[in-house]
Amino acid sequence: MSVASKEFIHKHAGHCESGVMSTMLSHHGLAMSEPMAFGLSSALSFAYLPFVKLAGMPLIAYRSIPKAIIKGLQKNIGVKMKIETFSNQQKGQERLDVLLEEGKIVGAQTSVFWLPYLPEEMRFHFNGHNLLVYGKEASTYKISDPVFEHVVEASEQEFLKARFAKGVMAPKGAIYYPTFVPENIDYASVVPKAVKAVAKRMLKTPVPIAGLKGMRYLAKNIRNLESKDRRYARLFLGHIVRMQEEIGTGGAGFRYIYASFLQESGKILGNETLLEASEMMTAVGDSWREFALLIAKSIRSKKSETVDFDAIAKKLESIADEEALVYQKMLTAF
Amino acid sequence: MKAQEVPQDDNSTYHGEKRAVYATTKDGDYDVVASSGWDVEAEATQQAVAELQRLADEAYAACETGKCSPLEYHMYAKRLDLLSLSQATGLFQWRIKRHFNVKNFNKLSDKLLDRYADVMGITISELKKLPQKES
Numbered sequence: 115m116s117v118a119s120k121e122f123i124h125k126h127a128g129h130c131e132s133g134v135m136s137t138m139l140s141h142h143g144l145a146m147s148e149p150m151a152f153g154l155s156s157a158l159s160f161a162y163l164p165f166v167k168l169a170g171m172p173l174i175a176y177r178s179i180p181k182a183i184i185k186g187l188q189k190n191i192g193v194k195m196k197i198e199t200f201s202n203q204q205k206g207q208e209r210l211d212v213l214l215e216e217g218k219i220v221g222a223q224t225s226v227f228w229l230p231y232l233p234e235e236m237r238f239h240f241n242g243h244n245l246l247v248y249g250k251e252a253s254t255y256k257i258s259d260p261v262f263e264h265v266v267e268a269s270e271q272e273f274l275k276a277r278f279a280k281g282v283m284a285p286k287g288a289i290y291y292p293t294f295v296p297e298n299i300d301y302a303s304v305v306p307k308a309v310k311a312v313a314k315r316m317l318k319t320p321v322p323i324a325g326l327k328g329m330r331y332l333a334k335n336i337r338n339l340e341s342k343d344r345r346y347a348r349l350f351l352g353h354i355v356r357m358q359e360e361i362g363t364g365g366a367g368f369r370y371i372y373a374s375f376l377q378e379s380g381k382i383l384g385n386e387t388l389l390e391a392s393e394m395m396t397a398v399g400d401s402w403r404e405f406a407l408l409i410a411k412s413i414r415s416k417k418s419e420t421v422d423f424d425a426i427a428k429k430l431e432s433i434a435d436e437e438a439l440v441y442q443k444m445l446t447a448f
Numbered sequence: 449m450k451a452q453e454v455p456q457d458d459n460s461t462y463h464g465e466k467r468a469v470y471a472t473t474k475d476g477d478y479d480v481v482a483s484s485g486w487d488v489e490a491e492a493t494q495q496a497v498a499e500l501q502r503l504a505d506e507a508y509a510a511c512e513t514g515k516c517s518p519l520e521y522h523m524y525a526k527r528l529d530l531l532s533l534s535q536a537t538g539l540f541q542w543r544i545k546r547h548f549n550v551k552n553f554n555k556l557s558d559k560l561l562d563r564y565a566d567v568m569g570i571t572i573s574e575l576k577k578l579p580q581k582e583s
Contacts, residue, residue: 126466126468126480127468127480128468128469128470149470149478169527169532170531227527228569233465234463235461235493235494235497236461236493238496239528239532239536260468261467261468262465263465263468275569280537280567281536282532282535348495349496349499352495352496353492355489355491355492356489356492356493356496359486360493364469364470365449365469365470365471370449370469370471370478371470373470374470374478377477377478392478393476396449406488406489406492409488409492410487410491410492413491414491
C-alpha cells in the first residue's frame with residue numbers, strides 16, 4: 115500500500131475509537147464517516163457493572179468494550195488491521211518511528227492522564243483512549259486526536275508515558291494500522307447484520323446488567339440511593355452524566371451518533387424504516403439529555419433540599435421503554 | 449437535537465477547546481457541530497474534580513500532622529485511589545495501606561518508592577515530602 119506522499123486530513127469526531135477508524139480508513143481510500151464506522155461495528159450498547167469500579171464508581175458504559183470498533187470493522191467489512199504491543203518501551207518507540215518514516219499513519223492506544231495537550235480537568239486515569247500519529251518532527255509527535263478540533267502535539271517522553279501507562283487496560287504501547295482496506299463496502303449485506311446485532315443485544319441480552327435490562331437495573335439502584343450517604347449519592351449521579359456526556363460520546367451517550375448512522379444507511383439503501391428509526395433514536399437522545407439535565411438540577415440543589423431519586427429513576431425507565439421501540443423498529447427494517 | 453440547540457456554554461473545563469456533537473441541520477440531516485460546552489456536563493466534571501481535590505486536601509492536612517505518609521496525599525493529588533494505585537503498581541491494597549503509615553513509609557527501599565513514583569510521574573524525593581502549599 116503506497117500512501118507515503120498522501121496528505122493527511124484531520125477530522126473532528128465525537129468519539130475517539132470511531133473517529134480514529136473513520137479517519138484512518140478514509141486516508142486509505144475507503145471514505146467512511148464516523149457514524150458509519152460506529153454503526154457498522156455495532157458499537158451501540160448499554161452496560162451497568164456495579165462490581166467493576168472506576169475511580170470508586172461503578173462502570174456505566176453506553177457503548178461496547180474498547181477495541182470493539184476496530185474488531186467489529188475487521189469482522190464486518192473485511193478490513194485487516196495489524197495491532198502491535200510491546201513489553202519494552204524503547205522498542206515500542208522505535209517501531210512507531212519506523213512506521214512513521216515509512217509514511218504510515220498509525221493508531222495508538224494511550225492513557226488520558228498523560229496526554230499533555232488535554233485540559234487539566236479532563237485528565238483521568240483511563241487507558242482506553244485512541245488517537246492517530248501522522249508524523250514526527252525532531253522529537254515531537256504530530257497527533258490527530260479525533261476529539262480535538264485541530265491537530266495536537268506531544269514530546270517523545272510525554273507520549274511514551276501515555277502509551278505505557280500502567281493499570282487496568284494498560285495499553286502496553288499498542289499501535290495499529292491497516293494491512294488491507296477493501297475498495298468498497300457492500301452496504302446491502304453489512305448494514306442489516308450490524309443493525310440487527312445492536313437491536314438484539316439491547317432487547318434480548320439475558321443478563322440483567324446489559325442492554326435495556328441494564329438501564330432498568332441502574333434505575334433501581336438510583337432509587338436505592340435514597341438510603342445511601344448523601345455525598346456518595348450525588349457523586350454517583352454526577353458520574354452517570356459524565357459517562358454519558360463527557361467521555362467523548364458525540365452527545366447523549368452515543369445515541370446521536372447512532373441516529374446519524376441510521377440516517378446515512380437509510381439514505382444509501384433507500385430504506386424508509388431506517389430513516390424512521392433514525393428520527394426515533396434522535397428523540398431518544400433528546401430524552402437522555404433531559405435525563406442529564408434532571409440530574410444536574412438535583413446535584414445543584416442546596417444541601418438541605420432532598421433529591422428526588424424516584425423522578426430520576428422514572429425518567430431512565432421511560433427512556434428504556436422509548437429505546438425498546440426503536441430496536442423493535444430496527445428489526446423490522448429488512 | 450437540532451444544530452442551533454447544541455449548547456455553547458463556554459465551559460471553563462474545555463480551556464477554549466471544542467467538542468464534536470452530532471445534531472440535525474435545517475433539512476433534518478445529521479452533521480458534526482463543534483460545541484464550546486454544556487453547563488450540565490461542566491457541573492458533573494467539576495463535581496468529580498472537586499471530590500478528588502477534597503480527598504487530596506484531607507490527606508495533606510493529615511500528613512502535615514504526621515497522621516499519614518505523603519504517599520496518601522500524592523495518590524489523591526495524582527487522581528488515583530487505593531484500587532487504581534494497586535492496579536498500576538501491582539502491589540496489594542493492604543500493602544499500600546501499610547505504606548500510608550509514616551513509620552512504615554520511612555523504611556521503604558528506593559526500589560519500592562520508585563514503583564510509586566513512576567506511576568505518578570514524580571521523583572522519589574518529591575514523593576517523600578509534601579509540596580509547598582499554594583497560597
